[in-house]
Amino acid sequence: MACERLNESSAKKLLAGADSFLFDCDGVLWDGRGVIPGSLETIKKLKALGKKVFYVTNNSSKTRDGYLQKAKQFGFPATVDEIVCTAYIAALYLKNKQFKGKVFVVGNTAMGQELDAVGIAHTGIGPAPTVGGIPDWVDLKWDSDIKCVLVGFDADISYMKILRAASYLQRPECLFVGTNEDTHLPVNNSATRIPGTGTMVIAVAFPAQRKPVIVGKPEPPMFEELKKLHNLNSDRCVMVGDRLESDIGLAKSCGLKSMLVLSGVTSEAELPKPNPAQATGSDIPVVPDFYTNCLGDLGKFI
């Protein structure tokens, strides 16, 4: 199956078949230069049609309130219930599992705040410089209340944090949750590589030799938690994003319709070719149902 460029007929069909639209933000609604032309108008038109709209980001460094401010700065008519960030989803995921115990966090202030908001105890946020050597580390004291290691973006990541996290993960009953696995953050300077949250997740997973549950795109929890909250019908949801792996991947893992926009990191040349007959498993390309230059193209058909 190859992807199909959005046209008037398919856009009208897409709109008629959907109640809810999930939007990745950076590269879809805005980018480093500001609002992507046409995106704001499209969101407003969708809302005027009565469609539900959600702002869905793997960013784990902001609370929902923090991200709401960002959306509002760009002029988007968002409410806090429409904001879906991984710090929030991680907290909600644990709450909905009826998690009892304390969380060891390798993460940031927003993650601590979202855990606080759902009443889950945690070990706090901030630097943990390395002190001592192996003999000291072997004799470290361990907190018996820790029942989960949660990893997200953490610019204060250190050897001591990794050591503690990997040690707690030696307990088979200790949950292991990661917000997302992004390799790097997009910036307009090819000489600089800003490591993404996947760096922190793999730095803990590797010595622990454990595989985390990832709540962010493309893994299902991000949508599954949202679905429960808003009683969504997967068949009537459209995911719009600029990344095949995370955004369109989420649509595929949750059975949503999907549209890729070319206003972010993916170019038309990178779109999946017709599915080779012999492709199996992870070789099967992630194919959006539709693609178009930018979100404004959809708005034009409303």
Add this chain to the structure above:
Amino acid sequence: MACERLNESSAKKLLAGADSFLFDCDGVLWDGRGVIPGSLETIKKLKALGKKVFYVTNNSSKTRDGYLQKAKQFGFPATVDEIVCTAYIAALYLKNKQFKGKVFVVGNTAMGQELDAVGIAHTGIGPAPTVGGIPDWVDLKWDSDIKCVLVGFDADISYMKILRAASYLQRPECLFVGTNEDTHLPVNNSATRIPGTGTMVIAVAFPAQRKPVIVGKPEPPMFEELKKLHNLNSDRCVMVGDRLESDIGLAKSCGLKSMLVLSGVTSEAELPKPNPAQATGSDIPVVPDFYTNCLGDLGKFI
């Protein structure tokens, strides 16, 4: 092929067919409790027979001189030329490649000293705390002399180090070398996980999206550099170790004979079963030529 327990006949054949013996140290010569009984006598007997003896460790936190002191504390009759550590091999690997430029090091004092010893410039060792945020990081200044990122054990690993390393690795001409990929260090406390060098290596490799050359066991450079230095004949070398993957793996990747001892991390139950006919690629088990309880068993046949 299943492995064969060492007996008098195979021991004599092994001794007659070998000029050089390479020993992993921890779990073979000594462990947390001290010298493993019989290992010192065996080393002395091999030397008396005129065999070359090498102490081969993935430990990247000691110079050859530092590790020599450790071997001597246990009473082993070692000389510096017999000591093979990954900090040293990494420096030698770059020297033998006629490396020109400066090395960005994510590592420890010993790695800096071994680079100094072969006259290779580097960026220095020590803490690099995180300061600023994304806008500052995007504008960081980059050193045009950096032509290699070298990663080894670094208890001061930080986000800034990872960011700098991953950024230098965006240059296609920048070499990427890791000392070893051990998941954790062995300690006598199952509640504590001491992350190994593989943690630092993967924390840089993941955001950089590059694969390093690993100089330590089981990768070939460790033996290849030693072979050049001492004019060794692979066919007449025996690798003795307690780990299938790293020690016996090195023997397999370099065409050496191999013997596993059960005095370290591998139990008899973990020995590879007869090779299933359908095994291919990475499914083929790493099988030592011989195994025995401890190194002293070999000494008994001398």
